[in-house]
Amino acid sequence: GAGVSQSPRYKVAKRGQDVALRCDPISGHVSLFWYQQALGQGPEFLTYFQNEAQLDKSGLPSDRFFAERPEGSVSTLKIQRTQQEDSAVYLCASSFRVRTEAFFGQGTRLTVV
Amino acid sequence: GIQVEQSPPDLILQEGANSTLRCNFSDSVNNLQWFHQNPWGQLINLFYIPSGTKQNGRLSATTVATERYSLLYISSSQTTDSGVYFCAVIRYGQNFVFGPGTRLSVLP
Secondary structure, eight states: OOSOEEEOSEEEEOTTOOEEEEEEOOTTOOEEEEEEEOTTSOOEEEEEEETTEEEEOTTOOSTTEEEEOTTSSOEEEEESSOOGGGOEEEEEEEESSTTSOEEEOOOEEEEEO | OOOEEEEOSEEEEETTOOEEEEEEESSOOSEEEEEEEOTTOOEEEEEEOSSEEEEETTEEEEEEGGGTEEEEEEOSOOGGGOEEEEEEEEOTTOOOEEOOOEEEEEEO
16 A cells, blocks of 8 residues: 555453554565554654564563564554553554654554543 | 653744744664654654755755754744644664654644
């Protein structure tokens, strides 16, 4: 596609439920990033992939968060046993290489009730 | 890690006015981007500008990498310019670090 696509756009989960958020990067982009943005804050780094390799997961807030990119294209961010503090917008970005211009998707707004 | 500061935190303008937004960063960087986050939350790319000056219509940006700052100029502001402007930097293959943003409101 022409841009980074994320789905779903909105997700409401009951506390304790597992969720999966999808990111389709721009075709041919090697680098893929996930960010979390709380209301009124700037995006905070979660994890980074280069092709299928997860090179940095230092930003994942707990072991309930898991990300994968098995074929070096589509990526999934999974959150297990969701908590209210997980409510945020989750943004995905891709770039041709790590230091080149990055493009963001529209984000998934997760609300945990 | 690298620190990114933006000023001012909030800015209110009358339509047609000009403004300058500033981004300071604490260490050398390989990439710097300016984004506009619209009211629907989409981060729109404005400039990819690790150094030098670029212009795109009413917007222009300058990065002085040796002095560790970047400026975003908005001329003849319009109500559609409202939103939050973020500066983000990346250093030596690390992840993007975002500043706290400047919230701009342009009044008709």
